Amino acid sequence: MRSGSWSDVLPAILEEESGGDIAFEAGKMNPGVNTYLVRSYDRSALIFSFPAVIRCGLPGQDLLPDKRGYDGAVGAFIEEVKGHSRSIEGLRPLGGFDTGFPQNYSANIEPVTFCRSSFGAGQQLWKADSENYLDDKGVHVILSGALPYPGLPSEPNIRIIRDKLSGLMESVAEIVFGLDEKKTEKYALCSADQKMIREVLDSKGLVAFVGDGTRGVRTYTRHRGHFRVAGPNEISNIPFRCPVELEPVEMVLPASGGSITGLGIRKKEIFAVTGSNAQGKSTFLQVIRSGSDDHMPGDGRENVVTLGNVMTAESGEFEIPGADISMFFSALPPGMSGTPKNVYGGGSGSMVMAAMFQEAVRKNASLIVVDEDRSATNLLVPNCMQSEDVTPLSVICRSRREKLKGSSVIFAAATMDILVAEADRIMKFQDHAAVGILRDEFRSGLKRHLESVIRDL
Structure with missing residues (x-):
């Protein structure tokens, strides 16, 4: 069985794998912008991006005194995921490590030490922003990366990609439960302090x-x-x-x-x-x-x-x-x-x-x-x-x-x-x-x- 393109089958793959702690967030899907599964320019990889929601808060979230610190908490989580992208098998697609040219996807795992720039700087970097955030529904993220190109979207090839994306989603969700609560709190309070000081400068x-x-x-x-x-x-x-x-x-x-x-x-x-x-x-x-x-x-x-x-x-x-x-x-x-x-x-x-x-x-x-x-x-x-x-x-x-x-x-x-x-x-x-x-x-x-x-x- 074949479909017209990998982008056509992506929503079905993600919806089938949604469940438990993490799910494809169909309501945030913007085809061609934050949601795609396309063959790379060099034709050796499948480049992907899609919105997902981890259906739980971050450790210590309930103890945070102010939601203005959520950016920092999300930043701590994202950097933790990046830090394990080489060592945890399920996270390797984020850096395209198994493709022929992983350097083409290194922006996805580039460490950052800032969050919520109001000037649109670093748009290619994965960081806390309007699409990577925390609220009462959970942690919302855009997952991007690359997989080796398996061929046209036949049933066997679809299973290969489904297994890889499922493993990625599960590994990302598991990072949440392993986060150090004190680190999350530290990052959140740091972000909140800056916002609250900015409000009183005048x-x-x-x-x-x-x-x-x-x-x-x-x-x-x-x-x-x-x-x-x-x-x-x-x-x-x-x-x-x-x-x-x-x-x-x-x-x-x-x-x-x-x-x-x-x-x-x-x-x-x-x-x-x-x-x-x-x-x-x-x-x-x-x-x-x-x-x-x-x-x-x-x-x-x-x-x-x-x-x-x-x-x-x-x-x-x-x-x-x-x-x-x-x-x-x-x-x-x-x-x-x-x-x-x-x-x-x-x-x-x-x-x-x-x-x-x-x-x-x-x-x-x-x-x-x-x-x-x-x-x-x-x-x-x-x-x-x-x-x-x-x-x-x-x-x-x-x-x-x-x-x-x-x-x-x-x-x-x-x-x-x-x-x-x-x-x-x-x-x-x-x-x-x-x-x-x-x-x-x-x-x-x-x-x-x-x-x-x-x-x-």
């Missing part, structure tokens, strides 16, 4: 918090090539400590109990991160941005929390489809059309950055992140050749703060001393450790430096 006059002990340096892999999803670097990570000069704040950990100290970025403030090259300035900005996500124990950023509406402004060259750049430009250069409040055309690096910055202000971004390494520097500080039609960010910070409305600004700069001098607070990285610098001291040092430059001209 009332505390903060837009971001970086806890002492944070390890921000990342290790990148084939599947985790972006800082949001990259794992911790175990070799070169120097824990962050908030300098006394920056007035550390204490945050209660609502779910797990206790408290933690660290750096709070305040509402409507200009915060400068400075220091020499390769000292960790850009990494610190990445840490701040990643605080919009939730991280699991061991990630290094689990005590970093940022309000979700963080935006960046950086240089680029692309078509501007009608943007307001009037905060920075009072006139347009040749080749651009419209007005500074509604400009069209191929924008320069500084115009693109101006458009991004002003769009962030328009959207009431809680925090605007600017990195000198990715900026049009002529938009940051003035120079003696600059047109009067351009107002750089340093001037806006000094005398036109009202244009920023309610947004805070954090920037990293190694050479933009004039911009740094306008910051409310200044943090310097020296030997990769944070040091606080009083603004008056910085300005006095800058004045002496500029006077020496003038004398040497």
